[in-house]
Amino acid sequence: MSQGLNRIALATLAFVLAAVWGLPFLYSIWTAFHPEKYSANFVWNAPLTLSNFTEAWKAAPFALYFLNTVILITTVLVANLILCTLVAYAFVRYRFRWAGILFSFVMVQLLISPEILIVENYLTLSTIGLTDTIIGIALPYLTSAFGIFLLRQTFMTVPKSLDEAAQIEGASAWRVLWTVYVPLARPVYLAYGLVSISFHWNNFLWPLIVTNSPEVRPVTVGLSVFATVESGIEWSLVNAATLMTTAPLIIAFLIFQRQFVANFMRTGIK
Amino acid sequence: MNMRLSYGMRLILLVLPCSLLVAFTHFPALKALLNSFWNNASSFRPSRFVGLDNYETLLEDDKLMQVLVNSLIYAIGTVPLAIALAIGMALLVNSKFPATSLMRLSFFLPTMLPMVAVANIWLFFYAPGIGLASQILSFFGLPSINFLGRTETSLFSMMVVAVWKEAGLFMIFYLAALQSIPTNLKDAARLEGAGSVRIFFDVVLPLLRPTTIFVAVNALINAFRLVDHIVVMTRGGPSNSSSLLLYYIYEVTFGFRDFAYGATLTVLMVVILGILAAVQFWILDRKAHYQ
Numbered sequence: 001m002s003q004g005l006n007r008i009a010l011a012t013l014a015f016v017l018a019a020v021w022g023l024p025f026l027y028s029i030w031t032a033f034h035p036e037k038y039s040a041n042f043v044w045n046a047p048l049t050l051s052n053f054t055e056a057w058k059a060a061p062f063a064l065y066f067l068n069t070v071i072l073i074t075t076v077l078v079a080n081l082i083l084c085t086l087v088a089y090a091f092v093r094y095r096f097r098w099a100g101i102l103f104s105f106v107m108v109q110l111l112i113s114p115e116i117l118i119v120e121n122y123l124t125l126s127t128i129g130l131t132d133t134i135i136g137i138a139l140p141y142l143t144s145a146f147g148i149f150l151l152r153q154t155f156m157t158v159p160k161s162l163d164e165a166a167q168i169e170g171a172s173a174w175r176v177l178w179t180v181y182v183p184l185a186r187p188v189y190l191a192y193g194l195v196s197i198s199f200h201w202n203n204f205l206w207p208l209i210v211t212n213s214p215e216v217r218p219v220t221v222g223l224s225v226f227a228t229v230e231s232g233i234e235w236s237l238v239n240a241a242t243l244m245t246t247a248p249l250i251i252a253f254l255i256f257q258r259q260f261v262a263n264f265m266r267t268g269i270k
Numbered sequence: 271m272n273m274r275l276s277y278g279m280r281l282i283l284l285v286l287p288c289s290l291l292v293a294f295t296h297f298p299a300l301k302a303l304l305n306s307f308w309n310n311a312s313s314f315r316p317s318r319f320v321g322l323d324n325y326e327t328l329l330e331d332d333k334l335m336q337v338l339v340n341s342l343i344y345a346i347g348t349v350p351l352a353i354a355l356a357i358g359m360a361l362l363v364n365s366k367f368p369a370t371s372l373m374r375l376s377f378f379l380p381t382m383l384p385m386v387a388v389a390n391i392w393l394f395f396y397a398p399g400i401g402l403a404s405q406i407l408s409f410f411g412l413p414s415i416n417f418l419g420r421t422e423t424s425l426f427s428m429m430v431v432a433v434w435k436e437a438g439l440f441m442i443f444y445l446a447a448l449q450s451i452p453t454n455l456k457d458a459a460r461l462e463g464a465g466s467v468r469i470f471f472d473v474v475l476p477l478l479r480p481t482t483i484f485v486a487v488n489a490l491i492n493a494f495r496l497v498d499h500i501v502v503m504t505r506g507g508p509s510n511s512s513s514l515l516l517y518y519i520y521e522v523t524f525g526f527r528d529f530a531y532g533a534t535l536t537v538l539m540v541v542i543l544g545i546l547a548a549v550q551f552w553i554l555d556r557k558a559h560y561q
Contacts, residue, residue: 090283120298202384
């Protein structure tokens with residue numbers, strides 16, 4: 001009896017916490033889908049509208065911002081997948097002097113990440129003339145210690161007999177990598193890809209520092225510029241723009257919810 | 271395996287990828303240290319060696335003191351709260367109540383959003399008069415509070431935003447850990463007459479310790495390197511009450527164009543993170559027991 005009551009109390013607590021947690025986001029949705037005069041006025045039959053979205057879309061070059069973000073995350077992802085694979089392969093398959101020290105040297109990036117080195121990295125970019133370019137935003141992130149760590153852990157679990165069998169058949173180092181190691185690490189590539197995409201889609205401070213012109217701005221920077229430049233801007237437009245710029249991620253999450261959660265868990269557990 | 275690495279392969283596998291890493295991690299960290307001993311160049315004179323001058327400025331910088339205290343309060347306030355909430359959420363979601371997937375969505379969604387979007391959502395939430403926070407207060411007959419515009423509440427308001435954004439991510443890690451706890455351990459405890467509370471504190475919580483250490487380390491590092499919401503919501507204000515170390519570095523360097531002092535502050539940041547890492551290794555060595 002008291003067990004049942006406890007359960008009901010806990011279920012209520014869970015429901016209340018989830019509802020409170022959802023409030024800020026739901027409020028933003030309410031405002032985005034209603035005319036300005038209902039933005040802080042809850043009437044159940046208030047008319048729904050999409051005009052906030054169309055107006056926000058016309059007020060700033062969001063299509064361009066989206067394109068820039070897609071170029072940015074593709075560049076970073078492709079470079080990460082290739083470069084991290086190469087380094088991890090070297091650490092797992094070969095023996096060379098100072099391998100241990102070199103590995104800890106690489107892992108330093110986990111702690112001292114590009115986010116806190118904005119001052120000097122900006123100076124480096126201006127020296128080589130790459131400020132205000134998409135490649136400039138991507139450069140500090142092209143090799144990732146996290147990716148190297150993850151792939152090294154995975155490559156270490158590949159059975160040596162497979163590698164040796166491939167060698168006996170005369171496969172070169174590149175062929176062994178491509179036909180033995182890479183296929184076996186496919187789930188890790190997927191997991192890493194999802195984490196990398198969501199990180200770089202969301203990244204803000206560094207792109208804000210590096211970019212000046214709308215032609216290279218990613219979505220996050222574009223959104224913040226849109227929401228602050230015109231100070232008299234309506235809240236309904238800001239909320240519509242906020243939802244619009246995050247919609248691809250939210251929709252992707254709703255579709256791949258199960259995989260997303262599983263992959264976040266996999267990358268979290270070392 | 272353990273084959274020898276030819277020089278050609280060494281170049282492609284290690285030197286090329288790692289040189290990029292060094293150029294944007296180790297090189298800038300060392301360069302910050304070097305630049306912290308020089309002053310800023312101006313149009314009529316080049317920068318010159320000034321020894322420890324920048325560090326003297328740093329010691330006498332009252333604003334920096336306030337920023338460091340803010341960062342400390344921010345870290346100590348957000349990390350344990352986010353962890354406690356994440357454990358609570360994971361337990362609730364794990365209890366197989368009705369509508370569990372909807373709850374999980376509600377907890378996890380903020381994690382998926384960019385911090386800039388989160389900041390916009392909360393900017394509106396906090397907006398005096400029109401925001402939901404004000405409306406809830408006035409519903410209870412309380413006066414509206416300008417959460418972001420007052421020195422007493424601005425930092426606290428930023429901490430709420432950070433907890434809201436991060437707790438859902440940590441919940442996922444705890445969910446994974448909870449599901450890996452063998453049920454026979456709990457059954458055995460129950461057979462011995464332990465209640466649910468006792469089981470949680472004596473069986474479940476100790477088994478979650480590795481997860482807690484992992485999450486705490488990540489949360490702590492994030493508390494120092496994620497300031498997007500400060501940039502969007504308060505710009506460190508009013509009068510620096512919500513400024514954090516990384517935001518201060520950003521402000522000094524790109525607002526006041528003081529690159530030499532920015533480099534000095536970067537060195538301070540690296541030292542702080544280094545100390546955190548050392549403490550982390552020490553704790554991991556002593557406490558964590560992975561199977």
